[in-house]
Amino acid sequence: MSTLALKGPHWVTVRQYRRTLWLTGALVVLTLAVIGGLRLWDAQTPDVYVQDGYQVPSIDNRGYATLRWAMEYFSMGVVLLPLLVGAFVAGPLIARELESGTYKLSLTQSISPARWLGSKLLTSTAAAVGATLLLMAVYALGWVRVGGSSELHWADRGSYEATGTALVAYVLLAVAVGALVGLLIRRTLVAMAVTGGVVGLVLLILGARRWDFLPVTTITGPADAESTVLTMPEHGLLMEQGLISASGERWPGWFCSSEPVPAIDGSCLPQEPIASQYLDYHPGSHFWPTQLIETGIVLALAALALFAAFRVLRARHP
Incomplete structure (x- = not known):
């Protein structure tokens, strides 16, 4: 010893x-x-x-x-x-x-x-x-x-x-x-x-x-007055969610009403044609690589x- x-x-x-x-x-x-x-x-x-x-x-x-x-x-x-x-x-x-x-x-x-x-x-x-x-x-x-x-x-x-x-x-x-x-x-x-x-x-x-070490996983879906907001898979980490205009520009947020689109601070932006919605997240599988x-x-x-x-x-x- x-x-x-x-x-x-x-x-x-x-x-x-x-x-x-x-x-x-x-x-x-x-x-x-x-x-x-x-x-x-x-x-x-x-x-x-x-x-x-x-x-x-x-x-x-x-x-x-x-x-x-x-x-x-x-x-x-x-x-x-x-x-x-x-x-x-x-x-x-x-x-x-x-x-x-x-x-x-x-x-x-x-x-x-x-x-x-x-x-x-x-x-x-x-x-x-x-x-x-x-x-x-x-x-x-x-x-x-x-x-x-x-x-x-x-x-x-x-x-x-x-x-x-x-x-x-x-x-x-x-x-x-x-x-x-x-x-x-x-x-x-x-x-x-x-x-x-x-x-x-x-x-x-x-x-x-x-x-920022790993790229986010993005899911998209239709966006109109009747559409439901995309939901993140279980145990994911939400990074950003919002709408995509017809020109491809992203607008974080959702519809304030049936026509305008909200800005990040919650106010409504001028009406613009919306093509789809998006959701960026990190799945639980990103934990160990990160x-x-x-x-x-x-x-x-x-x-x-x-x-x-x-x-x-x-x-x-x-």
Whole structure:
């Protein structure tokens, strides 16, 4: 068993931040207790049957309602997780030691600067990824019950990250960016703030553009005063819906009355001959291709940040 024990700078890092590791473990256990307890509470009230053999939660099932509420907040916490990881790596793990000069003690123990940084990043990565995977497992425990309901669609923020590979990639990016910013700034609070801003910006940009990675699926149909509005297939993500003029121009919206066509803001546009209606959506089958594309982009950014971090370290501590 002694061969499995941590040694050298890895042991020092774990020993130095053991309270943070214990706190992280306690958070995972608490989350499991809450979601698991709510699942048990939810199971106490049987579902009710509706037509075509479907079952839905009873309106008296307070356990289900509370589980949905908890999962919505869990989703928000999942999105914030990479920011917290990056801030910790940039601040307490890297910048604080450079700011106080305590890293010099490690360098006097026949440890190279690269090994010093590598040990810290390897240890923090293992802890962060392990905690992330456990939280994703807990999320899945609640997701199998409430997934697909309002605010918990597979494409919603939080649900999307926690049910695929993207969240792990963002955590790895946060570790790499935190190391780079900590080495560059060398001031604890400033490094934490900058890292949170950088990781948050990446989350916002990719979150806004992820549904442009793959082309939408379009369905069309006739459009007149008697036509019904096209309906999206089950579990799809609606992107846009509207009318197509005789000239081929798209008008998002539907008829305000029997003649005019509505604009995006709901007002009616001047009458124009309408040829058909359209509906753009992403089917559920686009989930994993989108996840893998986004994961690849984030991992590439993480690799660049990690490479830059070691270059900065070598330049300042040859």
